[in-house]
């Protein structure tokens with residue numbers, strides 16, 4: 001580990017400043033430096049809140065390779081034809097122009113935790129007093145035998161935003177009449193617990209309109225899934241006969257794929273498919289592992305401030321963390337970012353720090369105007385972030401309420417994307 | 423020697439293979455019969471479901487025509503008589519007050535609301551059948567957006583929430599069009615509710631008969647209203663609101679919370695906290711806020727950004 005990290009120590013400026021001024025408050029001038037890796041739901045929110053609330057007292061750098069962030073949230077609505085691709089795309093322009101954040105479009109390739117620098121793929125490194133990592137997820141190698149990232153064009157995951165979503169949608173629209181779509185659903189824990197099932201609903205919605213004899217098959221390693229009663233009620237109501245789910249009792253956990261032949265083998269039965277949406281098992285974004293901050297697949301954090309349990313100068317947010325009861329969602333990452341931002345400001349500038357509170361609500365669309373939601377409030381204890389109260393939509397709700405729930409989700413999308421990008 | 427051993431092994435392999443194949447066959451047969459069973463169960467359930475749906479639709483039609491008949495045919499004089507003793511009895515929950523006195527109290531409402539035979543919408547909607555009616559759902563009347571939202575959130579008028587609405591309309595519906603300060607005397611309210619209730623069909627079946635539906639006071643003590651909020655704390659707490667509520671004050675799908683008079687805000691949050699207002703997210707968010715935290719939020723939102 002040490003060797004690895006040493007290998008990434010940058011050249012020039014960072015190294016010099018490390019030697020020259022054993023940092024209390026960073027590099028060349030007195031302003032403390034925060035570096036945020038990953039400009040998604042967690043990272044963009046954290047960067048914006050720190051820059052906004054410290055009003056120039058903290059220097060914020062955001063490292064994010066893509067120039068436009070495509071949200072995963074609502075990407076299913078794009079697949080369902082309810083939302084345009086452009087609506088999913090957000091630029092980092094305002095974070096730079098309105099909040100003074102130094103946005104660096106590059107990959108972070110490693111962290112030197114002793115020197116407190118982040119190495120960049122494009123060369124060089126960036127020093128920090130506090131580092132925030134919110135890199136999202138990567139996939140566990142070999143979790144679906146036959147699939148690896150090189151097969152993601154033949155069998156897309158569409159579980160990271162942007163081109164993958166577009167690809168999956170194009171493949172669905174190109175399915176032959178009466179063709180077969182197969183989803184290989186992921187094991188727990190994974191990003192957005194209702195996500196795969198909302199996707200099934202949206203795939204069924206477009207196919208019902210364009211290709212009503214098409215078949216949808218889910219091979220699922222989990223006995224149960226999020227909002228199951230609500231989804232199953234909705235599938236029965238809107239897409240009766242289109243969707244078959246093969247759970248673990250029928251071999252749904254024993255799946256291999258052959259991307260060249262476009263087949264899926266579910267417990268010995270070979271399915272010829274036209275679209276195969278493989279959502280593999282997940283783990284923390286690779287940078288967490290490279291920085292030596294993971295324990296197993298995820299990065300453990302203390303829920304009082306989202307600080308890493310392995311490094312007191314690094315906070316980790318969102319999907320990459322192992323924090324306790326919160327689901328891996330954009331809402332959760334955004335909620336965690338505000339707690340971390342407050343803690344980081346408190347540590348660097350002495351601003352007031354209040355007890356952490358968290359919340360999450362995940363909306364899902366089942367069919368036109370048929371929205372449902374699930375949510376909970378959370379508070380940390382020393383062991384984990386624990387759920388303190390929760391709710392879920394009920395089966396049998398009337399049309400007006402479901403419509404209001406859907407409209408509410410659109411409001412939430414506006415709210416959270418503004419909260420992330422200004 | 424070797425050959426014999428080899429032959430034996432091969433046989434052994436084949437035997438094993440046979441066993442494995444037989445196993446697989448039994449498995450497949452089991453799965454097949456279980457699938458068939460599922461299919462027939464699901465067919466049964468479908469049939470049962472459509473029977474029930476038909477029965478339900480018929481029952482709903484009957485109930486609606488009974489309601490219409492009750493509203494249209496009963497002469498006004500008869501309607502004013504006390505309702506028959508409710509069948510579902512929970513004496514405390516159904517302690518309604520005096521409908522005759524209620525009619526007198528209602529006099530102050532009649533400039534906007536009509537009730538009884540031939541009642542029509544005026545400035546406010548007519549109030550026939552108000553018990554059990556979804557808020558903001560009476561066809562043809564132009565409600566405020568907030569009232570419509572409450573209806574969509576699931577607010578159905580029954581004893582407890584009508585009582586709360588009469589006590590302080592804004593506790594339930596912040597920007598209600600009903601320009602009325604509220605009836606502070608609990609006796610007046612229960613009298614008026616007793617009066618209104620006579621114009622709702624089959625009052626013994628109205629939802630407030632559930633023993634849990636006790637009227638609740640919504641107005642807050644002066645001490646709670648007087649708490650001066652900590653704006654810094656409010657700012658942190660408010661960051662949680664901004665995940666959903668738009669910061670530019672627009673109200674696409676989710677109402678705006680900017681420019682909200684402090685007291686209205688406080689009263690509304692307490693109404694969510696006590697679950698007088700519907701909406702599971704807001705009830706959950708409010709349920710964990712202390713009086714001080716609600717005051718802190720109100721102070722923060724009052725100062726604008």
Ligand SMILES: Cc1cc2nc3c(=O)[nH]c(=O)nc-3n(C[C@H](O)[C@H](O)[C@H](O)COP(=O)(O)OP(=O)(O)OC[C@H]3O[C@@H](n4cnc5c(N)ncnc54)[C@H](O)[C@@H]3O)c2cc1C
Pocket residue numbers: 037038039040041042043063064065066069071072073074075076106107108109134135136137158159160191192195196199285286287317318319320328329330331332333361362363
């Ligand atoms: C189909 C689908 C539907 C969903 N629907 C919802 C929903 O309705 N509601 C909801 O709340 N959530 C939803 N989610 C979940 C949500 O998208 C994620 O939980 C959320 O994005 C997590 O935020 P994050 O900050 O942890 O990661 P991300 O938002 O994924 O951000 C990570 C960022 O880090 C960058 N990055 C990664 N590694 C590096 C590196 N080494 N250097 C620099 N940058 C790096 C990436 O480019 C990326 O931009 C959905 C997800 C999916 C897949």
